Amino acid sequence: MSAVMITRKVRKWEKLPGKNTFCCDGRVMMARQKGVFYLTLFLIVGTCSLFFAFECPYLAVHLSPTIPVFAIVLFLFVLAMLLRTSFSDPGVLPRALQEEATFIEMEIEAANGNVPAGQRPPPRIRNVQINNQIVKLKYCYTCKIFRPPRASHCSICDNCVDRFDHHCPWVGNCVGKRNYRYFYLFTLSLSLLTIYIFTFDIVHVVMRSVDNGFLNTLKETPGTVLEVLVCFFTLWSVVGLTGFHTYLLSLNQTTNEDIKGSWSGKNRVQNPYSHKNIIKNCCEVLCGPTYPSVLDRRGLTQEDLPVPVASAAPSSSSSSSSPVPQTTHAVLCLQKTKAPLIPNKRTPDDAKPSIAASAQKSPSPKEENPPAPKAPPLASPEMDVETSINKDKTH
Amino acid sequence: MATEFHNLQELRHSASLANKVFVQRDYSEGTTCKFQTKFPSELESRIERTLFEDTVKTLNNYYAEAEKIGGQSYLEGCLACATAYLIFLCMETRYEKVLKKIAKYIQEQNEKVYAPRGLLITDPIERGMRVIEISIYEDRGSSGSSSGSSSVSGSTAR
Numbered sequence: 214m215s216a217v218m219i220t221r222k223v224r225k226w227e228k229l230p231g232k233n234t235f236c237c238d239g240r241v242m243m244a245r246q247k248g249v250f251y252l253t254l255f256l257i258v259g260t261c262s263l264f265f266a267f268e269c270p271y272l273a274v275h276l277s278p279t280i281p282v283f284a285i286v287l288f289l290f291v292l293a294m295l296l297r298t299s300f301s302d303p304g305v306l307p308r309a310l311q312e313e314a315t316f317i318e319m320e321i322e323a324a325n326g327n328v329p330a331g332q333r334p335p336p337r338i339r340n341v342q343i344n345n346q347i348v349k350l351k352y353c354y355t356c357k358i359f360r361p362p363r364a365s366h367c368s369i370c371d372n373c374v375d376r377f378d379h380h381c382p383w384v385g386n387c388v389g390k391r392n393y394r395y396f397y398l399f400t401l402s403l404s405l406l407t408i409y410i411f412t413f414d415i416v417h418v419v420m421r422s423v424d425n426g427f428l429n430t431l432k433e434t435p436g437t438v439l440e441v442l443v444c445f446f447t448l449w450s451v452v453g454l455t456g457f458h459t460y461l462l463s464l465n466q467t468t469n470e471d472i473k474g475s476w477s478g479k480n481r482v483q484n485p486y487s488h489k490n491i492i493k494n495c496c497e498v499l500c501g502p503t504y505p506s507v508l509d510r511r512g513l514t515q516e517d518l519p520v521p522v523a524s525a526a527p528s529s530s531s532s533s534s535s536p537v538p539q540t541t542h543a544v545l546c547l548q549k550t551k552a553p554l555i556p557n558k559r560t561p562d563d564a565k566p567s568i569a570a571s572a573q574k575s576p577s578p579k580e581e582n583p584p585a586p587k588a589p590p591l592a593s594p595e596m597d598v599e600t601s602i603n604k605d606k607t608h
Numbered sequence: 609m610a611t612e613f614h615n616l617q618e619l620r621h622s623a624s625l626a627n628k629v630f631v632q633r634d635y636s637e638g639t640t641c642k643f644q645t646k647f648p649s650e651l652e653s654r655i656e657r658t659l660f661e662d663t664v665k666t667l668n669n670y671y672a673e674a675e676k677i678g679g680q681s682y683l684e685g686c687l688a689c690a691t692a693y694l695i696f697l698c699m700e701t702r703y704e705k706v707l708k709k710i711a712k713y714i715q716e717q718n719e720k721v722y723a724p725r726g727l728l729i730t731d732p733i734e735r736g737m738r739v740i741e742i743s744i745y746e747d748r749g750s751s752g753s754s755s756g757s758s759s760v761s762g763s764t765a766r
Contacts, residue, residue: 289692290692293692293693293694294692294693297693306736306738307735307736309738310735312628312741313628313630313735313738313739313741316628316629316630317630341635341636342636343635343636343637343638344637344638348635350635358738361633361635361639361738362635362638362639363639375639376639395693398689485638486638486639496677496682497677499685499689500677500681500682500685500686501675501677501681501685502674502675502676502677502681502684502701502702502703503684503685503688503696503701503703504703505701505703505704505707505733507733507736507737509733509734
């Protein structure tokens with residue numbers, strides 16, 4: 214069946230590769246699996262609600278009204294940090310467009326020289342010198358780029374992320390350059406909130422038990438038991454995590470580097486990013502500049518939609534197009550699908566006179582589907598020695 | 609071959625894209641945004657080396673200014689943290705201000721220096737801050753095979 218190409222404006226987030234989900238028309242960016250994030254939200258909001266319902270009235274009267282006030286402030290801060298971590302772009306590196314990928318391929322081919330037939334080409338690694346240390350940059354076959362230092366490819370989100378720390382299911386997003394400080398402040402404030410609620414739960418139970426007895430207290434405020442249980446288990450994990458990240462922060466390391474042991478051991482390279490000063494390292498990450506997102510999720514771009522030409526049925530999907538041409542123009546419609554429309558803003562009716570001219574013009578350099586130049590075929594991981602050995606390991 | 613164009617509009621309508629050159633990042637000082645000032649061989653016949661190096665050096669200075677860690681960035685960071693980063697909903701960060709300056713600078717450079725020589729610089733932020741993409745245009749009327757062949761010879765000579 215023949216089709217007419219109709220262009221419509223879409224937001225760039227709709228065309229982004231990778232396994233992210235977007236909400237609020239591209240303002241919110243998360244990973245695909247959000248179940249554990251909802252659990253985190255439920256635990257925090259639920260526990261705090263119980264605290265405000267059961268403990269706060271008693272403590273405000275018998276101890277001080279500042280206790281619930283501080284709890285509210287802390288709770289709001291924790292929520293703000295959690296939502297900021299979960300909803301922001303962690304520092305995703307966009308994939309290389311066709312021309313850039315080809316350019317890199319040609320550079321690699323030139324550097325490798327002639328590989329004898331039957332032999333695998335050498336692994337795609339670029340050496341750079343950073344602060345007098347040699348750092349190896351790996352090539353990402355999915356994104357078709359040499360990853361910048363400290364970047365890594367997240368297999369869950371299928372994106373390369375700059376300064377990749379780890380993928381956190383609890384926040385439902387990757388943690389990278391742009392949202393690491395929010396993640397750290399989230400774990401820190403959550404630790405404080407957990408300790409705060411736990412402490413005042415105990416204080417409340419003790420104070421009430423003195424008047425009423427222990428069992429009666431538990432009957433009057435059943436929420437306390439639940440809170441203490443949640444806080445007890447959360448304490449160990451979250452406080453431990455905060456401690457671990459404080460350690461990483463002081464050394465200016467990422468979780469990814471720590472797990473892989475990039476800078477540990479005598480024979481290996483020392484961390485070239487560390488300032489060798491704990492305060493300087495912490496300040497750089499926490500108080501450094503706020504990096505912008507390079508994804509431009511809400512930017513507008515053109516998209517071509519094929520609309521099938523039936524009889525004289527008008528197209529319903531596109532709002533900006535003119536009515537579908539009738540069967541007398543069917544031949545021209547067939548021609549249209551083969552020759553790409555050069556100026557994207559024209560409607561099919563306007564494009565009709567230029568069909569003859571368009572056959573002579575070269576295809577326009579459209580970003581979405583550029584014409585493939587005569588280039589060496591883009592290599593696959595199997596062709597590489599190193600990646601074929603490391604096939605089972607994560608990126 | 610001297611291909612003269614009067615402005616960006618004319619460049620886009622009367623020229624066809626012949627090739628693209630990508631100026632890579634310079635990581636010698638760490639992960640801060642900095643581009644290599646090495647002059648690409650494909651541009652040898654199109655533009656003077658000093659003009660190109662000036663452009664890249666100015667861009668590098670802009671990025672260094674945006675990413676500078678000093679008193680102002682600490683103040684911004686602490687103030688933002690105290691407001692739970694809600695202040696960024698109404699205030700523009702320093703980095704975003706510098707990015708606007710960079711966009712203006714690139715536009716100005718394209719109009720004054722690059723378009724008259726049949727070249728066009730793409731803002732690095734549109735390429736994920738990985739490369740500076742320089743598009744080489746060829747006049748449609750001319751037999752524009754020289755640029756294509758020079759790029760092939762340039763890459764193998766590297």
